[in-house]
Amino acid sequence: MDGFSIYALFGLDEAPREVLGVGKSGRGSVAVPASVQQVVLFTRGRWGSCTCVTAELRDAEKNPLLSAKLTPLNKSLCWEYWEDGVWSSGATVTVKVGQGGMSKDGVSDAELTVSRKEVTPQGSVGPRVAREAHGKRKRKQEVQEDDGPGQENLCPNGAASENTPHRRGSKTLRGSLFPQGDENSGPGASARTPQTQKPKGRQGKTPTQTAPLDSPSGRWGHTLCPIDPQTAILIGGQGSRMHFCKDPMWKLCTEDLSWVPAETLAEGPTPEARIGHTATYDPESRRIFVFGGSKNKKWFNDMHILDTQSWRWSMVEAQGKVPPLAYHSCSLFRGELFVFGGVFPCPNPEPDGCSDSIYIFSPEMAIWYQPIVTGERPAPRSGHSACVIQGKIFIFGGWDTPVCFNDMNMLDLGLMEFSTVKTYGTPPSPRSWHGCALLSDSRFLVHGGYNGNNALNDTFIFNTDTSSWTTVVHSRLSSVPRAGHSIITMSTSSLEGPVAEQDQDSECTPQTLLIFGGGDNEGSFFSDLITMPLEELRD
Incomplete structure (x- = not known):
């Protein structure tokens, strides 16, 4: 962890802010300016062999808004929010450094459990879920993201056998599903994805593209x-x-x-x-x-x-x-x-x-x-x-x-x-x-x-x-x-x-x-x- 630090960037016109300094361990936080529309978190320095960083965004009332993890394979993240164009005043970003059980290649043990144990069940009927009374299965409340499909729209973790292996922390999965990058550029082209713009106005027609298209843009969930x-x-x-x-x-x-x-x-x-x-x-x-x-x-x-x-x-x-x-x-x-x-x-x-x-x-x-x-x-x-x-x-x-x-x-x-x-x-x-x-x-x-x-x-x-x-x-x-x-x-x-x-x-x-x-x-x-x-x- 020597020389390892975490920074937050709130715009192109200002310098990155240190969230957790060199040589420090544990927890650090920084306030989010009320006028920004985007938060970028990134790390600098050499990662330890068994280190992961949990990042969380909370509003002024300390209610969780977004969370994600940084790993040696995913050293940065980008959050965008469009609630009336900016985050509300009083939002904070908190990071916590801990032991993530990383393997030598930087992949967490939980991720390896899912990916390496993906096996088609031999039985004729797929794996079932333990059900509670009245046929219902309770779940823990999760945080909904403010962009894209929201927390509940995230893909599930894989299931491969009766003892279904899974990962905790669906924000990491979301980052894997839709990484960040550039815009679409034509048929068959792909794009990296930060997050979604909130709809503006009441029900009505969505604004059309500035440049006319001869085919639909790339998409999913349609x-x-x-x-x-x-x-x-x-x-x-x-x-x-x-x-x-x-x-x-x-x-x-x-x-x-x-x-x-x-x-x-x-x-x-x-x-x-x-x-x-x-x-x-x-x-x-x-x-x-x-x-x-x-x-x-x-x-x-x-x-x-x-x-x-x-x-x-x-x-x-x-x-x-x-x-x-x-x-x-x-x-x-x-x-x-x-x-x-x-x-x-x-x-x-x-x-x-x-x-x-x-x-x-x-x-x-x-x-x-x-x-x-x-x-x-x-x-x-x-x-x-x-x-x-x-x-x-x-x-x-x-x-x-x-x-x-x-x-x-x-x-x-x-x-x-x-x-x-x-x-x-x-x-x-x-x-x-x-x-x-x-x-x-x-x-x-x-x-x-x-x-x-x-x-x-x-x-x-x-x-x-x-x-x-x-x-x-x-x-x-x-x-x-x-x-x-x-x-x-x-x-x-x-x-x-x-x-x-x-x-x-x-x-x-x-x-x-x-x-x-x-x-x-x-x-x-x-x-x-x-x-x-x-x-x-x-x-």
Whole structure:
């Protein structure tokens, strides 16, 4: 620790301030000027072999706002805050030097436990979480960040076996998921990320980009919703610098794979920018239902409807109650929307971090209600996937800090009964924020995701008739690890030509797989569009 010190920088016009001096150990703090918008912490000098630094930002009332860790591999951090443009007066930064159990390469023991013990369980059902009375699992209250998706939007820590290894301190994980750096610079380009700008003003259209774009900027946490064989609608997302995208809505024309900015095409009150929402298309009414999501400290339980015939937005003044949720699933069945799971805001009014409840929205009645459900409910979770097949919702994966899942659960929509699905074959490892797409009336695909430590690039197909998993190896799908992306299938003959003409049976009605966006856990956000005939998956 000789010669080791920690500094804080509050702007380019002033010198760094020493938080903890050379040769000192223990704790140090420094006041944050009320006029700054950014705090940078960095270290100087030689790190000890077993040293870590915990940094915490508190407001004037000593309430924790942000926290993170510095290690020999992560020697600096950047916090941005946009509460009315600056931090409130009286905020302080405190650092504490302690023993972090570092290995020779500077990686903490906890991180090594997660990354090196990531093993696909041999059992047919994924690891379960210990549940308390009434099917609830309590959690410790955590601090919500003021930027980006917030504390509850963080990826979970990985789970690999019955004794799930995990890391404490999700701020370190957040720094790993979205490091800091430069802006996005075009299709396929990536960006490093400090933090997010808080939304200004009331609900309304997000300001458009200064320079016109010919394709969406890189992002994750968005939705891509097909509305006809030639068109899909992209809504929301977050990308470079953890900023919510200023180009939040696009129309994808699959005939020539061209993008058209769509925010100004629709009239009415545009939904506020967000991530972790759902967008569900009803082919009978030809409307898109956008529900929930979050933005900074703001969490949503509003329901917005886009009529794709009149191209007009409306917001429903629904009866009944539904909590604010993000990273839930929303499934359409017989004209109603079935919302399952999701993460609550933090500080959290509910006893659990995530939900295990079903909420149903009836567009005809404009009402939310909760059905009577029997059977064994899945553990509370968010970031999972859900597919409706033959009157059943198949729910896979997800997370509830610090546990990641790879179990398969089913809700029979006729009986309203939950059950755990015993699967065969090698299942995907535990993950959340993965992509999922319906391939046929008995199969769906799972791709990528986040295991609490790394983004993934593997692909699996689940057959509901045989309850079996099949591993898919394809260079186009495994080229880049990604999470928080969108996957859809569309029966677009113009995209794949002869392949589409060959596939006439019902098993192959959606002929083309499309993947857009996501992040790689290394600070990169993608704006590429991958297309692939489903025939190649069968091969």
